[in-house]
Each structure stands twice: as C-alpha cells, then as structure tokens.
Amino acid sequence: SNNFTFLAPSNDAISALIQSKGNATLHEDLLLASVQYGMLKGGYPTLSFTNNSQFASTNLASPKYANVTGGQTVELITDEIGNPEVVSGNKVSASVGDELICTGGIVHVIDKFLSIPIQAVLQVSAAKMQYFVSILNTAGYLNAANSEYVDGILNVPDVTYFIPNSANALEKATLQAANSTAEETKAVFQYHVVPGFVGYGSTLKDGMKLKTQEGSSLTITMQDGDMYVNSAKVIASDYIVANGVIHVID
Template identity: 35%
Template sequence: MKYAGLVLAVASTAFGQSLIEVLGGRPELSQLTGLLNSSGLAGDLSSLTNNTLLAPNNAAIGAFLNSSTGAAVATDSALVQAILQYHVLQGNYSTVNATAFIPTLLVPPQYTNVTTGQVVQANATGSNVTFFSGLSSNSSVVNASIPFSGGTIHIINRFLTVPQNISTTGVALNLTSAVGAIGQLNLTQAVDYTPDLTVFLPNNAAFQRIGGNLANLTVEQLAGIFAYHIVNGTVLYSTDIQNGTSVETTGGNVTLTLQGSNVFVNNARVIRPNVLVANGVVHVIDRVLNPANTTATPNASTTEEAFPGATSASNEPFTSGVPTPTSAVPTTSAAGGSSSSSGGAWRPIETGAIGMVALFGGAAVVMNI
C-alpha cells in the first residue's frame, strides 16, 4: 500500500485579509467566528502564519452544539479551545491530493500524548477531500482553498472529533475482547496514557477463534501475548509502512507485509488502519499475534492461526463487564475511516505517562498455546 505525497503549498506572499476578516465575510462561518472570539483564540490565530484552518460551517457547529456531547463541553472554555486547536493544521496545505497525517495545533498534554501534536488524516479521492479524526469520524471539504494572510481555509461539513484513549475507542469500535483483556491485565492506565504508541488490536472474532485456549493462560502468558501487539515510542501510520519492514514491539519483532491492497502484521491482516487515539494510532487486525511464532506469514486465502492447535470459544472472550458499544462505528474500512459519527467523549486525558517497563513488569513470558 503506497501513498503519493501531499501537496504542501506555502504561501510566499501574504494575502491581504486576516483570518478574522475572511471569516467575517463568510455568513456560513458566523458561528465559528463567534466561537473563536469567545474562546480567545481569534487573536492568536490571526497572528499565526503558515497554517491551515479546517472551518466547520454553521450547520456543522449547530449539529455539534445541539448534541449531548456538544452541550456538555460548551461551558468548558479550555476544552472548547482545545477542540478548535485541533482544527488548525501545522502548515499551509492549500491542496490535498493523497493520504497524509498532518499535525495540528492540539499539543497540550492534557488532551494528547502524541509528541509532535495530535494529527488528522487527510484523504483525497479525485476532487473529494475528507479529513478523518477521532473515533474514525469523517469531515468532508465543502469549500476548499480560501486564502487568508496566514494560510488557507477549508470549510468542512462536520466537527472533528478529538481522539480519545484506546479503551474508549476500543469500546466504540466493538473491540471489547481487547479492551477486556487489557482490563484483566490491569494495563488500562498504561495502554491509555503512555505516549506515542502504535497498537495492533485484534477484533473480537480473532480472540474467539483461539478462545478455547485463552482460559488456560496465566496472567504472565497473556501479558506476553499482548506485549507483542504494542510498538512503544513510535506512531506508525499506514503511510510509514514499507513491504518487509521489521518493527520492534514490546514483545519481539513483527514483520509488515504488503500484498496488493492488504497490509499484514505477520499473518494477521489489517482490517481497519489508522484509528487515531489520544496517544498514537490503532490498527485493527483479524488475528491474535503469537510472540512464539514470529515467522507466521500472510495468506489472504486461509484462516490459519499463529497458534497451532488452538480451538475456538462459543463466546467472545474477556467481554464480561466491558461496556456495550453505543455508537455505530464500522470495524473495517479500506480507506482508513468511513464513519460519519461526530460523537464521542470529548474530555481531557490523564497526564503522567506510565512507562512500558512498568506496564509489563520488565518481563514478558511467551509460549505456544
């Protein structure tokens, strides 16, 4: 899976009108202008250069403020400011012609644990440009490339969703077996708040296919398997993947393979790439990885597991006590996001990252089951 570059057009000369002047001349952006003024961001953004504003139109802001989520955050000025910062891209992207992951001005540690700033995914299909945000929400550009003195404005039809922690995102995507396993291992805090993670999360069916053996594992054995799904210190988006790349996880190396439009992690196929989370990115896979079988290879035409002799379970493992998903976020997508949801729990994340050594106690036991 290869992606062409993103066209980055940096204005060589400043356009005459400031951001607020341009917004003031656009009736469809009057509510955004009011939010920027009331949050205190208007002056700050007007003084910036080389930035791109993804500007929700009045309909998008009205839909957000009329939702239960919007009503809950409307009185929190710091959170409103953070949400608006997430709509400002670092760089003047006047044209988007491919897939890219662009850092935003959302950098405060209480809202993101991505070192370079939380990103949005830009996706171009022909003349249509879509930005994907947290919980795989999408926002389409309805009016593009409006210049102002500090950069470019793209008007979008839906508020961006600030990425949430892995547990919240996992429940929303019905990855409840993975979320339950994390909880049983007492790793929720570490997984949710350690900065700069890439996590390969198996879907529920993947756990169920080997569920007959999972009940016999010790906590140490299960922790060793889960460690093999986490890349610590690197946020690896699909655009970073090259065929045959070996990636070091906290439980050993995995091999990333490209076969046509499919991406594999060892023998597990990525069925939903690039789910943005507060501390990095999640790629949903259709198999549980086995740290004792690092040579497992992809085969799109077989259901062979990385665990020889594993048997299935009648129910989805580890889901007892895990909240039932309440949103209709799809669990598969070739494009990296297709949901039109703009919901989600918009809230600060906890600070004080927990190291990955503490996460696994410095030891990960791996074995066949």
C-alpha cells in the same frame, strides 16, 4: 502565525453542535482544544489531498487531550469520487468546502466539527471491537487487579496498537489463556503494542520491522493490496487515538 492550514467549521456545523448540546455548557477548554485541533502545521491546499492518506500534525498538544509528540494529527484524504475530506477521531469524516487564502496560510471550511481523538480503551468501545473486549476479559485484563498494568500500556505516549478483533482471534486467545501463565499472557498483550512509534497505514512499508513492548519484532508485509502484521491481516486501519494509532487485525 505563518504556513498554517485552519479547518473552520461552517455556520451549519456550529449550529448543529449547539443544538446537540441543548442546555449543556460548552466547556471553554474543550472549545479551545477543538480550535487547536483544527489548526494544522503547514499548508495543505485542496489539490494536495489525494486517495493516499496524509496525517497532518496540529496544534493540539495539551496532555489532557493528546499524548503524541509534535501534536495530535488529522487524516487528509479524498473520497471515492475525489472530493477532499478530513478524518478525525473515531473515524469522523468532514467534507471540505470553500478554500480561502489569508495572511500566513489557508482556511478550509468543513461541514462538521472535528472529533478530538479519545483514549485507546474508549476507542475500542466506540468502534464496537467486541471480540477484543472478550479477549481482554478471557485473559483477565478486565480484573481490577490488572487495571494499573493495562492502563499503563494504554496511556504511554506515541504508540501503535495492533488489536485482534475476530472470532478466530478470540478462539486462539481463549485457548492460549487456558494454557499460559500470567506472565506469558502479559507478554502476548505487549507483543501487540509498539511503543515510541506512531505508525499510520501510509507510513508502514513492506518489510518494515517494528520492535514491540514485549521486546521482539513484528514484520509488515504487503500482499495483493493488503497489509499483514506477521501472518495477521489488517482489516481496519488508522483509528487515531489520544496517544497514537490503532490498526485492527484478524
């Protein structure tokens, strides 16, 4: 292979993984997926890492673990004092240590195993988006009758999700659910989903319009260093998930 960057867990990272598993078996397919997730397409020397996020495509493309065109991604960035880091699923951050040159590419030694991104619904739980869980419950989306509909939205490929997670959002959703039909409630849910486009924070630009699954568009606005989706402020961004990315709005 040529023009690659491999993120290689350090000996300490491997030992920590083995100890964390105890007597549990390390499944071969998961280990293979971890290796594929650490193999980036393209050369990324440490000097190319900046405080502006880059999202590099990897060789992880197995439908069991990824549902994004071109392979799952990792975030490359520097911390507040300029040290290079790699951010993977569930915002797990690994520091980049030694940089090695090899035939065809670059190897970075990292201090943790990368975390393979999980499904959006699991990420909501892992990130403790409790207000959004309450919104789903209030709107009836946790009912078994709606599970197929919700699963369909959460598992389509190449998606950008704008997930409301605040007390104010819950209050508005509760009022809206009490005065809306089932179809109107579904339309609101679909209005927060942008299919066919994985829009990481660094790719969303001022004035950009995004067509939602509901059919109408959202507008991205930058103001005083903050990002807004229509009038909703983005309060957390770039949760990489199996089929795209989640941004949290207020």
